[in-house]
Amino acid sequence: MVRLKDRYLLVNILYSDLPPGHPKDAPVPDLLLYNQPTAGELRPQHLLKAIRGEVAALFGDCGAGAVDRSLQVKYLSSATSTFILRISRAHYRLVWAALAFMNSLPVGRPGRPCVYRVVRVSGTMRKVEQAAIQRAKLLMLAARDEMAGNKNTSALDALFKADKVETRRLAAPTQDQDEPDEDVAMDED
Amino acid sequence: MERPRTLPSFDGPRSVRRPAQNASAQPAKRSKLQDARHIRTQPPSAVLEDGRLDLAKFLDSRKVEIDALETSMQKCTSANNTRAFQQVPRAMRRRTASHNPKRVPRRLRDRARHEQLSSNAPTVEARKRRPKTTRAHLRREMAKICDSQGDSHRHATMTESGQEDDPNTCDAQGEGLEANNSVGDYMINKMQKHAGPRLPTHLWHKKRAFIPAKPYWGFSIPQTPTEKCYRATHRASTQQGAVVWDMTYMSTIGLEGVDDHIKRLLEECVPEVGSFGQQWRAGKRHETFRIHKKVNGSWRFVCPATMIWNPDFRRSAQPEKPRKVFIRIHPSCFEEVHDYLLAVIREKSLPLHIEDLRFEVGSIELAGSGSTEALLGVLQPYDDKDGTEDANVRIFKSFNAFTEPSVLHTGALLAFGIKDPRLAYPPKNILASKLNTATAVMDTLANWAVEQGDPKPIALFDKDCRMRASLHPKSVLDPRKSNDIAGQALPATPHDRPIPIMLLASSGAVTYGNSQAMRPGVWTLLAPWDCVLSIWYSLVHYPLSGGNNPRFGGLDEYRQVLAEQQSPWFPGDFPTTDAGWAWELQQRQHRGHVWSTLPRGKRVAFESVRLGAARQGEEGSGHACDWEYLIDLQGFERRVLPKDQPPIDLMNADDFNSKLQLKIRPPATSTIIASIRLVGRGVVRECARVYRLPDSTSPLREQWLQQKETKKPWSSAQKASNASGQTRRGLILKSLLETERPYPKPAANVEDIGAHPICPNSTELMGFVTTGQFNLSQGRPTAIASLMAIKALEALWNNPLSDEGKYCIVRNVGESVGWLARWEAYISG
Secondary structure, eight states: OOOOOEEEEEEEEEOSSOOTTSOSSSOOOHHHHTSOOOOTTOOHHHHHHHHHHHHHHHHHHHHHHHHHTTOEEEEEETTTTEEEEEEEGGGHHHHHHHHHHOOBOSSSSSOOBOEEEEEEEESSHHHHHHHHHHHHHHHHHHHHHHHHTOSSOHHHHHHHHHHHHHHHHHHSOOOOSSSTTTTOOOOOO | OOOOOOSOOSOOOSSSOOOOSSTTSOHHHHHHHHHHHOOOOOOGGGTEETTEEOHHHHHHHHHHHHHHHHHHHHHHHHHHHOOGGGGSOGGGOOGGGGTOGGGSOGGGHHHHHHHHHHSSOOOOOGGGOOOOSHHHHHHHHHHHHHHHHHHTTTOOOOOOOOOOOOTTSOOOOOOOOOOOOOGGGGOOOTTOSOOSOBOTTHHHHHTTEEOOSSOBTTBBOOOEESSOOHHHHHHHHHTSSOEEEEOTTSEEEEEEEOHHHHHHHHHTTOTTGGGSOHHHHTTSBEEEEEEEEEETTEEEEEEEEEEEEOOOGGGGTOTTSOEEEEEEEOGGGHHHHHHHHHHHHHHTTOOOEEEEOTTTEEEEEEESTTHHHHHHHHOOBSOOOTTOSOHHHHHHHHOOTTOOGGGSOTTBEEEEEEOOGGGGOSOOOGGGSOOOOHHHHHHHHHHOGGGSSOOOOOGGGOHHHHHHTOOOOHHHHHHHHHHSOTTSOOOOOTTSOOEEEEEEEEOOOEEETTEEEOOOOEEEEEEEGGGHHHHHHHHHTOOOTTSSOOEEOOHHHHHHHHHHTTOOOTTTTOTTSHHHHHHHHHHHHHHHHHHHHSOGGGSOOGGGOEEETTEESOSSOTTSOOHHHHHHHTTOOOOOOOTTSOSOEEOOHHHHHHHHHHTOOOOTTEEEEEEEEESSSOOOOTTOEEEEOOOTTSHHHHHHHTTTOOOOTTHHHHHGGGSOHHHHHHHHHHHHHHSOSSSSOOOTTHHHHSSSOOOOOGGGEEEEEEEEEEETTTTEEEEEEEEEHHHHHHHHHHOSSSSGGGEEEEEOTTOSOEEEEEEEEEEEO
C-alpha cells in the first residue's frame, strides 16, 4: 500500500492593531503587539470553513474537491494565536494561497482584520511541533529581556535570523533521500 | 459536508475530540488513544490581564504551550510505537500475532487488524490461500492426492471385547492398539538438533522452553522456560499455585524375583536395608534410600533411589512367587547402578531378572499447594462407582484440594487406573463440585485403608497393562467428541483401556544439624510412557482455583525449588559420587568455554584477583570447585585415580557426629554436605570458596565476627531506660568517656580492600559451594556446599563452647570480598 504523505503548516495569526478591550493610551511593547491572543470564540470548525470557502473561491470546484478531504486542524491555540493544519502533500499550496488571501478572522461580524502567516511547513507533525516549541522558547527569552528592560532584544533577533537562515536554506535544496520534503522550511517574507 | 471514507484515522484532531469515524470501533477505547494526541490549550483570557496585554502572562502562556506540545510529543511516541500484540503480557503472546489478529486477545483485535492493514504484514490466511499460478495449482492438486492415499493406511480397526475388566489387573482379554516402545523409535532422525531421546512432552516444551542441544544424561531435557519465571516459580511452589515437571527422564530399573533373593541383592547395595519396615516390603509404601557400592569392603555412596514393591495378594498363598520391584534413580548414574546390580547378581548367582524400563515408565512431578487440586481435577479413576472396592480409589477421592503431600505419612503410595484424560478435556475446576470436609480427610489419613488388608497388585508393574494402555489417536477420538454432547466428558467405552498410574507423595522434610524443617511436599505421578503426554496436557490446562494454570518448569526451576528448601540436588550437590563428579567436570568445561568466548575486557582475570594482604590470584581454577587444589593444599598425596573417579568421599552424618564427639580425625579426603546461610549481605554462587574463621590469634577473627551485629556504645543506657533520669545521665556520661578515640573507629583495611575484612589464608579453606542463590523462601542468600570433614571438625573442636565454629566466610570465585555465613551439616531429606 502506498504511503499517503502530508504537509503540516504552522500558522501564526498576526494583528496590526490593539485588541478591542485594550485601553488606548497604555504603551505596548512590539513583542506583545505582534503576538496577541485571539478572541475566544475561534474554533477549528470556523477556520476550516473559512479556508475551504477561500479555496473554493480561488480555485473553484476542482481545488475545493482536492483540498476538502484531507484538510484538518491538528492544533489550535487561541492564547498564542497559533494553529497547525494538515493537508495532503499534493495540494498544500492551494491552502497556503488561500491563507494568503484571507484577511480577517472567521468569527464575529465583521471579523477582526488579521494576517495569517505560515511560519513552517513540514512533512511530519513532530517537526512542526518542535518548530513551534523553538519559536515559543525564543519568544520567552525575548519577553524576559523585555521585562528586564533590555531594549535590544537579542531573542527576537534570533527569531528573525532563524527565519532568514531558513529562507537561505530553501535556495539550496537538500540531498536527503529518505524524506526529501520533510523539513522544508519556508518563510513568507 | 460528507464524511470522508477513510480507514479509522489515528491522527485525530488535537484540540478538539471528534467522534470516531468508524462507528463500529469502541469509542471509549479510542478516546484513550486520542487523548495522547490532544494538546492542551489555554483560553485567551489567561493571556490578557483585565483586557490588557501583559508581559508576565505572555511568558506564562508560552511556557504552557511548550509544556503541552512536549507532553503530546512524548505520549504520541509511545502510543505510535507499540503494536497491539505488544500490549499483551508476555505469557499470552503468540508468535504469529503480528499478522494473525486472532492470536491477540479480543479487546485488541480491532486494533491489531487495523495495524496489520496499515503495516506491510501479509494479510493472506495460509489455509484460505488460493493458488494463482498454474504451477501452484498443480502442486495443490498433487498434495491432495498424496494426502488421501495416506489416509487409508492410518486407521486401525477395533474389535469388540465383551468382558468387563478389573481396571487394576490385566487378566482381561481386551484388544488394544499395539504400542511400540522400542528405543529406536525415539531416535527419529540422526540429523536432529537434539541428539538425545526426547521426552514425551518434547514438542510442547520446545515451543515454551529452552532445550539445550547437548543432551543431559542422554535426554533432551528442557533447561528453563523461555519467559522469566524465577519469582513466579517461587510463588507457585511455596504460596499459591502449582509447578509441574516432566520427569520422564528419571530411570526405572525393574527387578523380578523371589523376596529373599531381592533382599540379598539389596544387602549389597543399601547398608541400612534391614531398618526399612514391613509396610514397604509389602508394597504399601515407597522408600527413598541411598544406594552404595561395596568397594574393597567399604561402602561408597552412588545415588539416592526410590524403591517400590509390587504388592501381590497371592503372596500369602505362595510365598515363593516372584515379585516385581521398581527402583527409580537419576539417569546420570543409571549405567553405574545397572552394571553394579548385574555384577552382584552374577557374583551371588541370584536368580533375579533385571529390566531396563527407562522408556516404558514415565513420570510427572508436581509441587505447590495447587498440585493436589490439579491431580484431583485431571485424574478420573476408571473405577468410578461410589461403592468401589479399590481402597486406593476411595482414598484418592476422599482427598480435598488442601491435602498436601507433606500431610500424608512418609512414603504414601496410591495406585489405580484412570480414564484417558482426553475424554474429559478441557479439565474443569473441582471446587465447583462438592468438596470433602477436613474431618473426612483426617479420617482417611488416620485409617489409610490401603494398608489394612491385602493390597491388590499394581497394574503399572505389568508389561501387558502398560502396553495395552496406549491411547487412541486423535483421529479416532475427535469423531466421538463431535458426535457427543458438547461440554460433557466422553463416557469411557470398553475400547478405552484404563491407564495404570502410581502416585507417590514425598514429604520433603529436610534435616540439618539440630533442626528439621517440614517443606511442602512433592507428588510424583508414574504412568506408562505413551500416556504421559495426554495427562500433561490436562494438567497444564487445569484451571486452578486461585487463577492461572499450573506452571511448568525446567531443570533450573527444579534446582531452584530444591535449593529454596535447602535440599541438595543429585547429582550436582554430591561431587563425591561418580555421577556428581561427572557433572562437576562437565560444568567446568562449560564454564571454561563460556569464559573463553568472552572478550578479554569483559571476563574475569583470575590471575589478578586481589584477595587483600598482598595476595593475588584466585585459589585454584576459577572455573571449578577445585578439589584437587584443596587436597594438594593439605599436603596429602593425591592418589592416582582414573579420570572419572572423584578425589573425595562422602562422610555419613552419623559418622560425622561420632567423630565429632570422640575427636577422631577423619581421612583427609572425606567431605560432608553443608547448608550455608549468609548472615548479612552478599550472594554466593557456584564454585564459591568457603573458609573457616581464622583462629583467635589473628585480629582478623574479630573483624569478621563484628560483621554479625554492631553493639551501640550506649546500649547499656537503653537497657536501663527504666532507671531514673540521673542514673541514665550517669550512664551516658560514662559511655561517652569510655568510648575509644577516634570515634567512630576507622574500619580496618580501608586502603587494602575498601574497609571490608580480608579473606583468611588458604589454610582455612574448607570447601566449595555447589549451589548458591538468593533464597526467596528464607529472605537471605543460602547455598549448599561440600566441606572437608577434617576442617569442619577442627572448627567445631576449637570452639567447644560457643557456636563460632559454625561461622564461615564465603567468597565468590573471581571476587575479592567474602561474606560471613553460618554452615550446618546436612543429615537427610
